[in-house]
């Protein structure tokens with residue numbers, strides 16, 4: 001298959017993981033990279049051999065088919081829209097936008113231009129959550145009734161070199177980590193129908209813990225403890241807690257409880273991990289049915305690029321990401337307005353990956 005020519009915008013921390021994993025997929029060919037900080041794109045050129053250029057030059061190139069947008073959350077929609085306006089497909093990091101209106105604008109612009117939009121996370125394409133999906137679909141727990149999803153930590157300012165964006169709109173535990181958990185849940189259980197939530201904030205400032213800004217205070221502009229209940233269209237009720245206000249806890253990442261058995265799913269912010277099922281006594285490990293268990297960030301981009309060449313749908317698609325954005329935005333609305341929020345979007349579940357794929361294959 002003819003490789004798809006990619007232009008990278010946003011050469012920060014996560015770009016290295018993408019560029020390393022991209023080597024697995026022959027469909028991906030990086031023709032240039034750009035950043036508002038020219039030193040960042042120069043580093044990417046030095047480390048990965050991808051030519052550095054200005055954002056405008058990259059967007060203006062005729063040979064770029066897809067823009068990979070790894071900027072900060074506040075820039076995701078703007079850069080996606082610029083890519084679409086330049087006639088390129090866009091694939092961005094999560095979240096899909098800061099609010100539902102931004103996500104909608106990106107989807108509408110792409111539809112009008114006949115272009116594709118994709119969005120992280122792609123971790124649900126890993127062996128762990130593909131196995132979960134297969135078990136749920138095969139009836140391993142019986143009819144699913146309930147679930148839980150917990151991501152609770154002290155926050156990213158301990159380790160990230162430039163963590164302010166995690167405490168600005170588009171950040172916080174829900175918009176930052178929620179996409180992994182919510183996308184995995186929608187992939188396994190289908191779309192969400194309504195949300196009820198309460199959100200709060202433990203502290204008004206945070207102290208950066210890593211160089212070069214160690215010791216600097218950053219303002220907290222978003223809620224950092226979010227607790228909600230989701231009712232899926234299928235009727236499953238899932239309790240979700242995403243928090244940057246918790247030192248330590250003992251809850252599992254995601255559990256799905258059916259009428260016959262319970263399932264414990266691995267960390268949705270990773271590709272592999274243990275999948276366990278219990279009919280009420282011990283947990284039993286289930287063998288993973290799929291590969292891609294190492295850090296494969298870029299597999300969702302590769303899947304979109306295969307779709308561009310073959311005409312099939314891509315899995316990490318804008319409609320799924322927009323639904324997850326609407327779920328997350330509904331936490332804040334429900335908490336502020338003291339009511340359930342019924343969602344407008346209702347995407348299809350993305351198709352599961354086939355079993356038996358060789359490394360680098362997606363079909």
Ligand SMILES: NC(=O)c1ccc[n+]([C@@H]2O[C@H](COP(=O)([O-])OP(=O)(O)OC[C@H]3O[C@@H](n4cnc5c(N)ncnc54)[C@H](O)[C@@H]3O)[C@@H](O)[C@H]2O)c1
Pocket residue numbers: 009010011012013014015034035036037040055070071072073075079093094095162176
């Ligand atoms: N760091 C991680 O471990 C991690 C993991 C998964 C996902 N992500 C997501 O990836 C995205 C980027 O995170 P990061 O940790 O790499 O952040 P970062 O701050 O390290 O890098 C972001 C880069 O984007 C550039 N940038 C910002 N606005 C821009 C614009 N308008 N045009 C061009 N360049 C612009 C910045 O100069 C910076 O170099 C975020 O959405 C984050 O949620 C990060």
